[in-house]
Amino acid sequence: MSERHDAQHHEELLPGDFIPEQELLEHDFDGIQEADNPLPKWWVNLFLVSIVFAVVYTPIVHMFDLLPKDYLRRDLAQAAMRAEQREAELIASGAYDSDPVGAGKKYFGTFCVTCHGSYGEGGIGPNLTDNFWIHGPNENQIAAVIVNGVAAKGMPQWGPILGERKIKMITAYVMTLWETEPPTPGKKPEGEPFDMASIRAPKEAPSESQSATSDTTTKI
Numbered sequence: 001m002s003e004r005h006d007a008q009h010h011e012e013l014l015p016g017d018f019i020p021e022q023e024l025l026e027h028d029f030d031g032i033q034e035a036d037n038p039l040p041k042w043w044v045n046l047f048l049v050s051i052v053f054a055v056v057y058t059p060i061v062h063m064f065d066l067l068p069k070d071y072l073r074r075d076l077a078q079a080a081m082r083a084e085q086r087e088a089e090l091i092a093s094g095a096y097d098s099d100p101v102g103a104g105k106k107y108f109g110t111f112c113v114t115c116h117g118s119y120g121e122g123g124i125g126p127n128l129t130d131n132f133w134i135h136g137p138n139e140n141q142i143a144a145v146i147v148n149g150v151a152a153k154g155m156p157q158w159g160p161i162l163g164e165r166k167i168k169m170i171t172a173y174v175m176t177l178w179e180t181e182p183p184t185p186g187k188k189p190e191g192e193p194f195d196m197a198s199i200r201a202p203k204e205a206p207s208e209s210q211s212a213t214s215d216t217t218t219k220i
């Protein structure tokens, strides 16, 4: 093939220009013919540059691990440390004690949503927003399930992982869920039905049920 000739010829061609007959390839697919145009210069250059890039990049990144990954590791370690510090400060400030339900909700979001859903509506684990309970609706029963888990059914044992303090707060939050309405229909009821309104009713001071719920939870 007379490449030099073709290349010269094509430099004058613009997209959409008529391609002279002799530059069409022999074959023909139902009347569709293929032209033998050289690839655009920018494309060929990009191709060559990508090869050069790969030859430099692959050994540096994948074979000899020469990039300073320490920065990444250091940043991650620092972020983890900051999160721990913030948590320690919050605990020290008493913010968690004044809002155990809020703190419990946060922990629920970290440890429980994978199985019980973002709103407690259930999934792998049972729906916690309905009036049905497998292990009972009372504070000590809920706390006991969380602490001990139900190995045979896939509910993990959280006691050793989370410790008493966090479990108290999570229990406080779970106890508020019966009153909530998840945005999507929850998992179908499991266990026995309970009269939640009277179970969660304020025991001493006649106040709003919401604050009464958190009042009782502080007394595990």
Ligand code: HEC
Pocket: 108, 111, 112, 113, 114, 115, 116, 124, 125, 126, 128, 132, 133, 134, 135, 136, 142, 145, 146, 150, 153, 154, 155, 156, 158, 170, 171, 174, 190, 191
């Ligand atoms: C790996 C999945 C999984 C995770 C994660 C999980 N659970 Fe469960 N949970 C279950 C299953 C399954 C059951 C049902 C146990 C049974 O049938 O006896 C259950 C049961 C429960 C129950 C008892 C419900 C009832 O009807 O008596 C409570 C309360 C509960 N989980 C709270 C939690 C909390 C709080 C967390 C986060 C700290 C959590 N679960 C994390 C799977 C999970």
